[in-house]
Amino acid sequence: MASFTIRVPATSANIGPGFDVVGLSLSLYLSLKVTITPPSSGSPRAPPTLSYTGEGADEVPLDPYKNLTTRVALYVLRCNNIPQFPANVSIHVDNEIPFGRGLGSSGAAVIAGVILGSKLGNLDLPQSRMLDFALMVERHPDNVTAALVGGFVGSYLRELDAAATEAASVPLSEVLPEYPPDAGEEWGLDPPPPPLGIGHFVRFGWSQTIRAVAIIPRFELSTAKAREVLPTMYSRKDLVFNLQRLAVLTTALAQEPPDPELIYEAMKDRIHQPYRKTLIPGLPEVTSRITPETHPGLLGICLSGAGPTILALAIGGFEKIAEDARLIFREKGIEVDWKLLQVVGGSTVSIP
Numbered sequence: 001m002a003s004f005t006i007r008v009p010a011t012s013a014n015i016g017p018g019f020d021v022v023g024l025s026l027s028l029y030l031s032l033k034v035t036i037t038p039p040s041s042g043s044p045r046a047p048p049t050l051s052y053t054g055e056g057a058d059e060v061p062l063d064p065y066k067n068l069t070t071r072v073a074l075y076v077l078r079c080n081n082i083p084q085f086p087a088n089v090s091i092h093v094d095n096e097i098p099f100g101r102g103l104g105s106s107g108a109a110v111i112a113g114v115i116l117g118s119k120l121g122n123l124d125l126p127q128s129r130m131l132d133f134a135l136m137v138e139r140h141p142d143n144v145t146a147a148l149v150g151g152f153v154g155s156y157l158r159e160l161d162a163a164a165t166e167a168a169s170v171p172l173s174e175v176l177p178e179y180p181p182d183a184g185e186e187w188g189l190d191p192p193p194p195p196l197g198i199g200h201f202v203r204f205g206w207s208q209t210i211r212a213v214a215i216i217p218r219f220e221l222s223t224a225k226a227r228e229v230l231p232t233m234y235s236r237k238d239l240v241f242n243l244q245r246l247a248v249l250t251t252a253l254a255q256e257p258p259d260p261e262l263i264y265e266a267m268k269d270r271i272h273q274p275y276r277k278t279l280i281p282g283l284p285e286v287t288s289r290i291t292p293e294t295h296p297g298l299l300g301i302c303l304s305g306a307g308p309t310i311l312a313l314a315i316g317g318f319e320k321i322a323e324d325a326r327l328i329f330r331e332k333g334i335e336v337d338w339k340l341l342q343v344v345g346g347s348t349v350s351i352p
């Protein structure tokens, strides 16, 4: 019997001005314990069995052809000429990352699936190739890159030539077909492998004194819905506003001691948060009423990913920040939970 455990961290994307560009890996984990037993002769081949505890356990599909993680694993296998899951695989998932809150649950599920596919197919994919597969599913790089490599990272998608653009434009329904073919039927054509080197990243420095307070409203907001409200065109003024802040932020969060005056302003955004406030009652109030002056220890505050979680970066005063955010959300009729998190390393595979 072989077994291994895959562990993928939560992430917070954007950090204010870095929409679709920067992400932080945080100390909440999606863990998969995978066991493969040798097939006994004559036993029918069965797809992997899935069990699940923790966040999302009441809503996540346990059918491996519907579950996001196993569908991604199968995509990786099929792109590598392995048409099916190996036999006798059982997977127990334990998940600490809440669904649809802006803490990168889907990015973590995708990264877990890519690593799972690589392990089940003995493919030994290098990190850069894993990122290519992940980017074919989650097409913005901020969460998946941070979840894979860990830390505070910035990433971009390479401009692809015409052939690679075509290969990368395969619709998601073909990358991740939802149902297996009926018995005796063949899968459709294998999806084309992702182009090479789609995503590129750099890890920024990070002051070890900084913690992340995640203030998590008790409602889900799908990332897809929170992207639909965004405009497709922006003014030069708003773009420059964000670029100026992002340039400062990437270095300011590594300085010792971190400077709240610089960081609070550098975590402001005009590209996504103003448009998402319609979906997240209380967002403008929380980000404007909790400041380094009113809350000593606070460095900056922003929407985490597509929301609705609020991310406060701080070196102290964590409880007051979170409890005051709770009161502001309560004025809008929204209850929250909060967690004090740290920035952690990326995904790991361990063998007991």
Ligand SMILES: Nc1ncnc2c1ncn2[C@@H]1O[C@H](COP(=O)(O)OP(=O)(O)O)[C@@H](O)[C@H]1O
Binding pocket: 030, 056, 060, 067, 068, 069, 095, 098, 099, 100, 101, 102, 103, 104, 105, 106, 107, 109, 221, 222, 223, 224, 305, 306
């Ligand atoms: N561990 C998981 N296993 C399977 N599916 C998952 C898992 N985590 C997240 N998902 C899927 O991703 C959805 C949430 O994705 P999304 O809207 O992008 O929000 P988030 O900000 O949490 O990433 C869930 O509703 C679920 O369908």
Ligand SMILES: N[C@@H](CCOP(=O)(O)O)C(=O)O
Binding pocket: 011, 012, 013, 014, 019, 020, 021, 101, 102, 103, 104, 105, 106, 107, 140, 142, 143, 223, 226, 227, 272, 304, 305, 306, 307
């Ligand atoms: N840049 C994306 C990040 C989405 O992150 P998630 O954790 O909400 O999935 C966006 O802002 O749409």
